[in-house]
Amino acid sequence: MIDRYALTFHYNPKDNAVAAPLDTCISDDNPPRFEPKTFIQHMSDYIDASYKPLRDGA
Numbered sequence: 001m002i003d004r005y006a007l008t009f010h011y012n013p014k015d016n017a018v019a020a021p022l023d024t025c026i027s028d029d030n031p032p033r034f035e036p037k038t039f040i041q042h043m044s045d046y047i048d049a050s051y052k053p054l055r056d057g058a
Contacts (some may be wrong), residue, residue, distance in 0.1 A: 015040035 008019065012024035037045075 013039045 017039045017042065018036050019039065019042060021032050026032050
């Protein structure tokens with residue numbers, strides 16, 4: 001089996017743009033691993049994970 005990696009590049013998407021797998025990339029044998037999320041939710045999650053130590057005073 002060959003590993004497959006997805007790299008995303010967001011060029012100024014709208015906050016409500018949804019990232020989700022293409023229908024051709026999922027099946028009953030290969031279900032999506034993550035729930036779709038909006039660009040703003042992705043960025044919020046990323047910032048929270050990256051800057052949590054600063055926010056918590058560490």
